[in-house]
Amino acid sequence: MTQNSTPATPPAPQPVFAEPTPLGLLGLAVGCAALLPIALGQVANAAAFRTAAMYCLLFGGGCQFLAGIMALVNKNLLGGTLFTTFAFNWIINWHVLSGLAEGRVPDPHVVLSIDFCFSIIFVVLTFAFGFYSKLLFVFLLDIDILYACRILKELTKSQAFAMPIALATIALGLIALYLAFAILVNTAAGRPVFKVPGPLFKPTPPGEGAAPAAH
Numbered sequence: 019m020t021q022n023s024t025p026a027t028p029p030a031p032q033p034v035f036a037e038p039t040p041l042g043l044l045g046l047a048v049g050c051a052a053l054l055p056i057a058l059g060q061v062a063n064a065a066a067f068r069t070a071a072m073y074c075l076l077f078g079g080g081c082q083f084l085a086g087i088m089a090l091v092n093k094n095l096l097g098g099t100l101f102t103t104f105a106f107n108w109i110i111n112w113h114v115l116s117g118l119a120e121g122r123v124p125d126p127h128v129v130l131s132i133d134f135c136f137s138i139i140f141v142v143l144t145f146a147f148g149f150y151s152k153l154l155f156v157f158l159l160d161i162d163i164l165y166a167c168r169i170l171k172e173l174t175k176s177q178a179f180a181m182p183i184a185l186a187t188i189a190l191g192l193i194a195l196y197l198a199f200a201i202l203v204n205t206a207a208g209r210p211v212f213k214v215p216g217p218l219f220k221p222t223p224p225g226e227g228a229a230p231a232a233h
Contacts, residue, residue: 042081043197046104050191053187082102082108086101100147136165149218152217167182196212200214
């Protein structure tokens with residue numbers, strides 16, 4: 019190797035699976051749709067709880083867990099972490115709804131503590147996804163609002179936050195559908211049929227953020 023030559027840049031690893039993000043987003047949208055009649059106060063009976071519970075388990079939990087594992091195998095750290103973590107949260111939704119169908123109410127103190135933890139997690143993930151797309155930032159911001167309303171509802175014991183929770187659930191499902199359609203249709207069409215805005219924050223190019231070497 020001559021003095022002026024530089025090592026060749028290794029090729030980027032090829033993904034093992036096809037892009038799994040639409041699968042996770044569609045599962046999320048179906049889970050939100052299943053929760054919506056309960057969140058809007060239209061139904062609150064054992065049959066509704068059992069029905070919503072299965073959709074939460076199979077679509078909210080199953081689709082997102084599968085998408086998360088596939089994303090991690092594809093070296094997508096951020097997407098894989100989000101989907102896998104959120105998948106287990108949907109499984110908890112299944113457990114809670116199944117319990118409600120049998121008259122078992124979850125302990126509110128444990129739920130409140132976990133909601134605080136999740137709110138911190140999603141605030142940080144919201145910032146991280148801002149480096150990829152403004153719409154992804156809004157998507158995560160909606161989750162932040164959802165958890166904030168859940169926490170305030172429990173702390174104040176007020177039903178005033180029930181409608182904001184329902185509206186945030188609707189928005190979450192709609193944004194998830196749009197993002198999933200954008201990936202699926204844009205890939206098939208070869209052009210941006212569903213437009214997705216660019217990053218909200220500008221990432222630092224590789225090497226620029228490194229500390230200067232000591233002399």
